[in-house]
Amino acid sequence: MPDPQLSARGTVEITARLAEVPEGAIFKRDLYDYAAILKYEVTAVHRGEVEPGTTIYIGHYNPWKPRAEAADKKVKGIGGKLREFRGGELHRMALEVPMDECYLGGIVDKYFGKHDGPAYWAVWTDPAD
């Protein structure tokens, strides 16, 4: 049974495989909040206009934290049950797009210049394996 938070939040809901965690994309830095752009292969679309099988790029806020602890006074309303990002794992996520309309802050994008179109913003992230 999917987490009801997934269907209640965002405008897009997908299951997708995290392609990798690029070196330097996720680090602990207490004084500076940031979002990291991670690459996903979409395996199922539950809600919204995304094509299964496509590659999309998703921004996760302070990805070194478990999703349940990621929200703070600057970025509210995000969460989930995922504790750690590992390449190859499946995540079920509620998303918003474009990320720029949801998030104001530093972005670590190891795919900079390698992808077109807006990045998605991870609102809720659960493991789906």
Next chain:
Amino acid sequence: MVLSGTLHADDTAALAAEVKKKGWIAFPARTDKGDWDLFLMRPDGSRRRNITNTPDANESYPLFSRDGTRLIFRRLARGEAIDGNDYGRQGVPVVANSDGSGAKALGGEGELPWASWSPDGKELACLSLKGVTFADAATGKVTRSLKRSGFFQQLTWSPDGAWLSGVSNSFGAAWSVGRMDAKTGETNAVSTTDNCTPDWFPDSKRMILSNRHASDVALGESGWTQLWMADADGKNPQLVYAEDGRHIYGGHVSPDGKYVLFTGNPQEDGDPANGGAPMALMRLADAPVIGGDSAVLRKLHPNARSGPVLTLAKGWEPCWTFHEITFKQ
């Protein structure tokens, strides 16, 4: 605690005498009551005086209007710590005469974020998730807007009014410094190695900024933040001041373009949640200056001087006007 970029006391004394009558510096600092108030002092550190005296509130981020007659700043609840990344949108925006008198809130909590004066003092450029907005400085009413194009903090309007600078996430580094055309919204990168606290030279053609310079990180140093200047199109980057063991932030160029103010702190964010950092002042003609032992830095910049650097009181994000402020007793 002193910044250690000074060679000889005589040189420092000469620098102090040189700047003593060159207007006023405004800065937030912690008071003996434990709150943060705004202070004015002469650039040599003399005639320091508290201009807000609000023990129930914290004040931060003062910016003089370009003519030096007014200040805009943020007023926070006493219990709210100043956030080194968010200070421009904390609390309420307040406008006052530059001696601190006539203080009046210009909006509510979080409103007019990162407000920066237009050259004539009639408008404020602001930055939020919704974009760059331009507001009437008398009423706070928004008159026009631009896409923010990745800019997310520390917006500053150039002295000639043609440009905005800010920290941006759209140039491939998490914290780049960018320049935006204030009419069209077009942007260019100024520096793309983890940067912050950009500000303008008076000619609006160059910028001062803090920079976690890649060469030092590559050499195995911890990456202490350094003060750099560059043309606003990103060309001709030059080191201004660096010191291993201190992060250099809050660069602010004097109205005549001859000097620069900054803070130097062992804490990565400038430590606004605690006591702030010692402020300092140096001649731009003396740049580059390297403080302390800084062996690797000295190898990288063999022609750098060791000073003089005038160490000032603890504070945070200082600004400077040549306007002669008179105080009502």
